[in-house]
Amino acid sequence: MSSEPETPTTRIATSTRDDVFIRDKSLCRELVGKLTFTEMIVFQMLGRRPSPSETRLVDACLVTLMEHGMTPSAVAARLVYSSAPEAMQAAVAAGLLGVGSRFAGTMEGCGALLARIASSAHPDDEATRIAEEHRASRTPLAGFGHPTHKPDDPRALRLLELCDAEGVAGANVGALRRLANAVDRIYGKHITINATGAIAAVLADCGVPYEILRGFALISRCAGLVGHVREEQQEPTLRAVWEAAERAVPYSGQAGK
Secondary structure, rough: OOOOOOOOOOEEEEOOOEEEEEEEEHHHHHHHHOOOOOHHHHHHHHHHOOHHHHHHHHHHHHHHHOOOOOOHHHHHHHHHHHHOOOOOOHHHHHHHHOEOOOOOHHHHHHHHHHHHHHOOOOHHHHHHHHHHHHHOOOOOOOOOOOOOOOOOOOHHHHHHHHHHOOOOOHHHHHHHHHHHHHHHHHOOOOOEHHHHOOOOOHHOOOOHHHHHHHHHHHHHHHHHHHHEEEEEHOOHHHHHHHHHHHHOOOOOOOOOO
């Protein structure tokens, strides 16, 4: 006879008439004014307070991810806001939908690859296998390559430099460097580690599971999108973007000719 399923519970938060408790800590007495937003993110998500070095690195990753110009997520947020200015949340939500496996959210895929390497008994061989798999299938390698930043992504260099300086670099940063060496060798050319690749390694060595890495991109990019909405309020781009799209993608049918 099968037993009844256990009642699901949450360990994140509860409240009383006079307080809110998060991970068994009083929000009012133990968290507000005592934890930074970055520390609170890690505490709420992982159930532990990050070390000072981890806090600096997570903060650096969030700063790095916040902005990169007129990317798909920013354009989407601006267009939706201009179409529905009464709903800022819709604009930000539209932009966040673009944080995926091709833009801004690729640290999740890279983190999974780094986990394969870090857990392997023969990490160099595993890194080579991953590079060979991706080259043979001609699939994008998460965490590598950038259309603008060449030969290296300055954001990745800075984050890895900080990670080394803080003494946090561990198995995942090591795995990223092994993979970078294998990629250059297998592809026969240098392919840069991009920002999301470095972020995947740095956050993983701070104890963040790779399955939740994209969440940090969402947290950071959300703030950046609010900034784009504010600029759209002051200097609307909708008409210019709309007209540019029509010029770039002309109608190819016969009507009107």
